[in-house]
Amino acid sequence: MKQVNLFALFVVCVLSGCATTQQSVYQQLGGQAKVAQIVDNFIYQIEFNAEIFEYFKDSNVQRFREKLNEHICVHTGGPCQYTGDSMEDVHTGMHITEAHFNLTVDLLINAMNDANVPHPLQNKVLAVFAPMRDEIYQR
Numbered sequence: 001m002k003q004v005n006l007f008a009l010f011v012v013c014v015l016s017g018c019a020t021t022q023q024s025v026y027q028q029l030g031g032q033a034k035v036a037q038i039v040d041n042f043i044y045q046i047e048f049n050a051e052i053f054e055y056f057k058d059s060n061v062q063r064f065r066e067k068l069n070e071h072i073c074v075h076t077g078g079p080c081q082y083t084g085d086s087m088e089d090v091h092t093g094m095h096i097t098e099a100h101f102n103l104t105v106d107l108l109i110n111a112m113n114d115a116n117v118p119h120p121l122q123n124k125v126l127a128v129f130a131p132m133r134d135e136i137y138q139r
């Protein structure tokens, strides 16, 4: 009887999605293809936002694409290595305002919406990057 109950519990757990809660955010996103899609959409959003594009106008977009892919992969638990510069080093001297930081987050949300990332999963991605704000703005 005890064995049957345990089996029933296992089945309910699997059906309710408990197995997926063990996955990294990277895996839940669907791996590198989805991260690459989000990054491409994000770059597109930046290109069409005059206020944020101002920061990027002299940047090497290929490098930004590559390093941001690595960065998102690593911080969401993916099997990558980040080979770019630290967040402090990259953003110090840009004097990014809180308003522009928040606007950039909005562009990332647009990028995830365009990539059909479900909202609960978007929140998990945002939770990964929110603690980095002190390394990025007002520097």
Ligand code: HEM
Pocket (backbone or CB within 6 Å): 052, 055, 056, 058, 059, 060, 063, 064, 067, 068, 071, 083, 084, 085, 086, 090, 091, 096, 100, 101, 102, 104, 129, 130, 132, 133, 136
């Ligand atoms: C949590 C938020 C952010 C993350 C995770 C992030 C991450 C990154 C990464 C990984 C790079 C590439 C580093 C490298 O080339 O070695 C980068 C570059 C850059 N970021 Fe951010 N960033 C964030 C927010 C912002 C904001 C709010 C702005 C401006 C409004 C900004 C402006 C830039 C610019 C202009 C570059 C290119 C620098 C260059 O050309 O050398 N970033 N960022």
